[in-house]
Amino acid sequence: MSTRIVVIGTGYLGATHAACMADLGHEVLGVDVDPSKLAKLEAGEVPFWEPGLPEVLTRNIEAGRLRFTASYAEAAEFGDVFFLAVGTPQRKGEFAADVTYVDSVIENLAPLISGPAVIFGKSTVPVGTAARLGARARELSPAGDQLEVAWNPEFLREGHAVQDTLHPDRLVLGVDRDRLGRAEDVAREVYATLLGEGIPFLVTDLATAELVKTSANAFLATKISFINAISEVCEAAGADVTVLADAIGHDDRIGRKFLNAGIGFGGGCLPKDIRAFMARAGELGADQALTFLREVDTINMRRRTAMVDVVREQVGTLLGARVAVLGCAFKPDSDDVRDSPALNVAGQLQLQGAGVSVFDPKAMDNSRTLFPTLGYSASTLEACRGADVVLVLTEWREFRDLVPADLDGVVREKRIVDGRNCLDPELWRNAGWTYRGLGRP
Template sequence: MRITVIGTGYLGATHAACMAELGYEVLGLDIDPEKVAALSAGRVPMFEPGLEELLTRHVSSGRLRFTTSWEEAGAFGDVHFVCTNTPQRKGEFAADMSYFDRAVDQLAPVLRPGAVVVGKSTVPVGSAARIAERLTELGPGDVALAWNPEFLREGYAVKDTLHPDRLVIGVAEPGGRAEQTLRQLYAPLTEDGVPLVVTDFATAELVKAAANSFLATKISFINAMAEVCEAAGADVVQLSAALAFDERIGGRFLNAGLGFGGGCLPKDIRAFMARAGELGADQALTFLREVDSINMRRRSRMVELAREQCGGGFLGRRVAVLGAAFKPNTDDVRDSPALNVAAQIQLQGAQVTVYDPKAMDNARKQFPSLTFADSVLEACEGAHVVLHLTEWQEFRELDPEAVGSVVASRQILDGRNILDPAVWRTAGWTYRALGRP
């Protein structure tokens, strides 16, 4: 089988490189000539551990190529993975399906009879059935559709593609050509013990939405407990540790802090709520509104804590922000809690300087009015308060004495609850964190 990947953003570039790693000939298609040129030269337009090495190896071997030609993609591929973006619509909660729909409309007329199209993007439930009708209308006939949602974690995308915890395939015809094709394609993974779940279209679409909603709910739950801990004088870190011993609960995603961001969880739970409303099941997901609200309140609370540490106001104060990416091991700044907090503080009069190990270029593009530094010590120079907002390993290993030698005041706010309070307090710092005394 020969594979095409339509859309070579974060999901598509990763999937293309990993399919080449599994031994397939792969052709990636994108409408952006600059992106295609970069990928063809072995350059990844985002930071993702292990991806550039994979891309370089398989571009060099000839197993992986990239193009802007729909005709070339249609003639090349037996299996076509559609990996386009489905962002949140401006001014709405619903997902914007225009990129995906345009991709299908351009791909369908150039497909060969017998081709299999596979949706990987996160879409509102019901989309696959609509896409199947569109392929029948515009395609050559005898084109099968499957839905194969992705469950990638940024920072671990290569691992999650080559060693997933499960594979989900949605098909219209159980045991049909689409299912058999994907069983064959993913045989290297299933033979290694990866579970394969075959469902109908709607269930496959809901798996991703439900998984992200559950994770968001768990994160917001412990952050709600952090609010109660602050009011009661309790310690949310100790509370989380105690809860984690319960096997029914577990400790993953139970770390209180600044909350979630990025290009998936926020927009996916909002799109899920919007789609439930369209289906007449809006009451089933009303709890997700509070999940979203709790998450956003964490950002406001961090701004309040920073203001308190600055004596009640930000005018004339210098604030260092450590972190710009929404999470470590990525340069993704979409809906970044760290940058959101930095921008709010700057708007209230502070001079804010930001440092991140990998996300500086993207942060500058999104928030050009902020000041950016090339190192932790440069960012902290003369700061009245230091905010730790993205849990990079570099920040975990900071020397409190070294940082203390350049700041104006030894005050730190740990927005991720991973620094050791005793170590920082012993070095003369005032340490505060969300949900801790």
């Protein structure tokens, strides 16, 4: 059954959700205040790199199921199902999340809604936000209590966002228990195709739905920082963290996913979300509950400094050393450089006197915008030409597939530092290279 859906915010989350909802057969209107972003999307161009999304976007624009606007009035007239998908960045100078954009949507949209409607929040927000927004929306809207705010958090992995939207491992819906209305029924209509696949559908209260998302991110961040802390012990003891992770990962209570030691996590979600979670717990008087996340964050940031120390140890002095950096996106299959450990390491090396040459298959433009003073190359070989040391900092397939013969005649010194433990140490050592992994002997 087709529903007329409005998706507000056409960034990474919103553009993906809008295109995928249209792919499920719904009529979708995307809303954004950025005219250049809208122009790109209307032309079938995705303003960021996400595998498979351009095809879904183009297919649904051409089918007439998906279009875009900057007008809230048009959006309010078009739909009675609204998805709120704007950003919640970290507040400047604080740990807390900035919910300005979320508040702005309610302030602009709610007064224009005159009939029964549901606003589904998808953005990651501090617990308590949904209830506050619901009260404000009812206050502003001519529809009053017939305008509902529910929360339907996203669990997208960059690089797999289309798959995660169309075939998620679970759907979570938080509803206002004090005024049960149509939200659950509407969600079941919107997601009928997914529910037909047997995807688990968990209906809960608003606060639990908000906490599901932040808790999932906090757990993943903790798991990554745990293995990186163990990696530091392995370094001191001469043990191999990758074999250790394989061994403990066979325990199904632990699992192998996210037990990859290296230079740590980054991106637009995990770092700012665990900080916002700590800040919100403090506001609620539960600050002691999440003090461990401060250490998780500290371990993660320490990995970047440790990487710089490893490079210095390899070349003797960073002053005048030529360093090739392979990868600047925070993870492969993405052009996102927000809080990227790779880019942070590259910047630190340059500040300490190294000549840095960076290459990434997709994130070069975003990197130049953020770090314009770094040296950028057009290919892996160009980045490695004359290098005293090669660093693999994002585990793109083309870097994982490198063999020593690719670089033998290109570099000045045969040294490689594997910041993601994604290469075969023996292959490189047997070819006469100095190989250095993190947490490996």
